Amino acid sequence: MTDPTGPNSPTEPPKAVMSAVARLLRPLVRLLIAHGITFPMLSNLLKALYVDSADRDFPMDGKRQTDSRISLITGVHRKDVKRLRTAPSETQSATSAPSIGAQLVGLWIGSPDYIDADGKPIPLPRSKPADGGRSFEGLVESVSKDMRPRTILDEWLRLGLVTVDANNIVRLDSAAFVPDEDLTQLAQYFGRNTHDHISAAAHNLLGDGKPYLERSVFYDKLTPQSAEELHDLARDIGMEALVRLNKAALEKAEQDEGKSDATRRMNFGVYYFDTEDDEPDTSPEENGDEK
Numbered sequence: 001m002t003d004p005t006g007p008n009s010p011t012e013p014p015k016a017v018m019s020a021v022a023r024l025l026r027p028l029v030r031l032l033i034a035h036g037i038t039f040p041m042l043s044n045l046l047k048a049l050y051v052d053s054a055d056r057d058f059p060m061d062g063k064r065q066t067d068s069r070i071s072l073i074t075g076v077h078r079k080d081v082k083r084l085r086t087a088p089s090e091t092q093s094a095t096s097a098p099s100i101g102a103q104l105v106g107l108w109i110g111s112p113d114y115i116d117a118d119g120k121p122i123p124l125p126r127s128k129p130a131d132g133g134r135s136f137e138g139l140v141e142s143v144s145k146d147m148r149p150r151t152i153l154d155e156w157l158r159l160g161l162v163t164v165d166a167n168n169i170v171r172l173d174s175a176a177f178v179p180d181e182d183l184t185q186l187a188q189y190f191g192r193n194t195h196d197h198i199s200a201a202a203h204n205l206l207g208d209g210k211p212y213l214e215r216s217v218f219y220d221k222l223t224p225q226s227a228e229e230l231h232d233l234a235r236d237i238g239m240e241a242l243v244r245l246n247k248a249a250l251e252k253a254e255q256d257e258g259k260s261d262a263t264r265r266m267n268f269g270v271y272y273f274d275t276e277d278d279e280p281d282t283s284p285e286e287n288g289d290e291k
Contacts, residue, residue: 017205024198050074051084099185101152103143105161108172110247114139119243126153126168136170196267213268220277227274238270 032042054070067085071078108114108121113134116122124136126149140149153170156162163171200212222230245268256262 047076047080048084050076051081055085100144100147101156104139104152105172106246106250107143108139109243110250115247119247121172123169123171126164126170193267193269197269222274231272231274234270234272238272241270242268 032038051070051074054074055065058073059065060069067078067081070076070085071081074081076084108124114122114124122134124134124139126136128135128137136153137149140147140152153162153164157164161173163173165171197214200214203209204211204214249266
């Protein structure tokens with residue numbers, strides 16, 4: 001890894017990178033203000049993250065990492081560096097383990113036991129049948145013995161993720177699945193997914209090896225109706241891609257279970273966004289370009 005204090009280090013940060021950072025931070029700052037997170041709070045968090053990243057990600061070959069060097073490459077005062085390096089870390093993110101709900105949906109839309117010949121999630125009897133066949137209750141118990149199927153069913157009914165007919169058959173609307181509305185879980189998804197998206201883009205920008213997939217389609221000068229139609233199309237295409245990859249990932253996870261080198265995690269996402277063209281786009285792509 002390049003030493004940022006070495007002879008090839010720029011005297012000033014690249015303006016293009018600073019411009020890109022300012023743009024990606026704007027929606028984050030809006031979110032922070034909306035939740036009462038002030039600049040001093042963010043500043044303290046950033047200070048700890050700067051020290052932690054410098055310590056972990058920018059070691060000196062064959063030399064001990066020192067408070068002075070970390071202070072030099074981060075701009076954080078040496079006294080703060082010493083305090084932050086010896087204090088228990090408060091910057092660790094919440095667990096990235098998928099929720100029980102996400103695991104259940106993953107099985108229901110990806111496991112051969114729960115999809116039909118067209119790859120669609122099959123309707124499930126609410127309770128276990130006498131012959132021990134597939135059921136919603138059995139699906140839940142295959143993921144967690146501690147969570148009552150009734151609890152999950154009631155919550156999914158409230159969120160509109162499933163329907164139950166007069167014969168107690170449960171049907172999943174996989175396109176409607178979203179994380180639990182609880183702020184803690186929504187924040188965990190936000191942190192994990194945004195972290196991984198930015199990590200892929202940063203990896204590509206730094207040129208640290210084989211590039212990750214990180215592309216988008218950009219058009220402007222669209223009417224609200226066109227944008228809405230494209231949103232609907234993006235949602236359909238995105239769900240098809242997610243369902244297909246979920247099935248393949250589930251198969252790989254089952255194949256890799258128990259292997260000593262099964263240490264990697266993956267995240268694949270698709271997104272769509274449209275807004276009024278009220279701010280200049282500093283990116284070099286022209287209409288129709290894929291990036």
